[in-house]
Amino acid sequence: MSLPAPGPDRAALVTGASSGIGAEIARELARRGHQLILVARSEDKLQALAEELRGTGAVAHVLPADLSDATARAALPERVGSLGVGVEVLVNNAGLSTVGPVASADPAAELGMVEVDVASVVDLTTRFLPGMVDRGRGALLNVASTAAFQPLPGQAAYAASKAFVLSYTQAVAAEVAGSGVTVTALCPGPVATDFVATAGFTDEEAHQAMPKVMWLPVEEVAKAAVAGMAKGRKVVIPGAANRVSAMAAQVTPRSLLLPVLAKGHPGLKRDRG
Incomplete structure (x- = not known):
């Protein structure tokens, strides 16, 4: 199994492409000859990345959109159609996290996160997957997290959202088996990107919460993601330490695991302080 071959009428659509894992996956796909x-949301950052990719000979289009807005998501297929290409690789990477106890959370912020992390994945998959299946070729990558493998006090809705993405992706992979379409869940551990600061962590807090061995460069995560898609893997967890951690989280009794996670989470430490 492999990624669909690049072509002038074919493109890879990457959400959350303005920075971090999304931008690096776009670069990796461009290296393989894919039109992007x-x-x-950030048009300026997208334009800067598009210019960078064009400088390497790639074809890159910019479609700014707020993926927390259902109307904006619904408009994407028509906007893509106006470019004269079909989406044969879809990377649902856009995501964010809130931090802190649910008891003091902002409902609007929590629901906004669920719109991007969950609703957007379901929405765009449902809109673009049928075309892939009809053509008998395509690749779908949904970005989850190692947080998907256990509840996470301090980021309760985020971990639950990523657990949904992992479960949803595995189910869709089973549905389209044999169709020529591959479906992959990427479950990265901690990565040094803007995501950490946007979530509200300081670098010091983030590195105290996660051992150094678990942190990976964004380039390594992106390469693992695209290689996993190319091989038709259903789940990709970059880094040996993260794979061990994910396995351990699944077998450790919740009664033992959750108090430890709650005690060590920076967002809950702040609240207690």
């Missing part, structure tokens, strides 16, 4: 459609 870059989607995120």
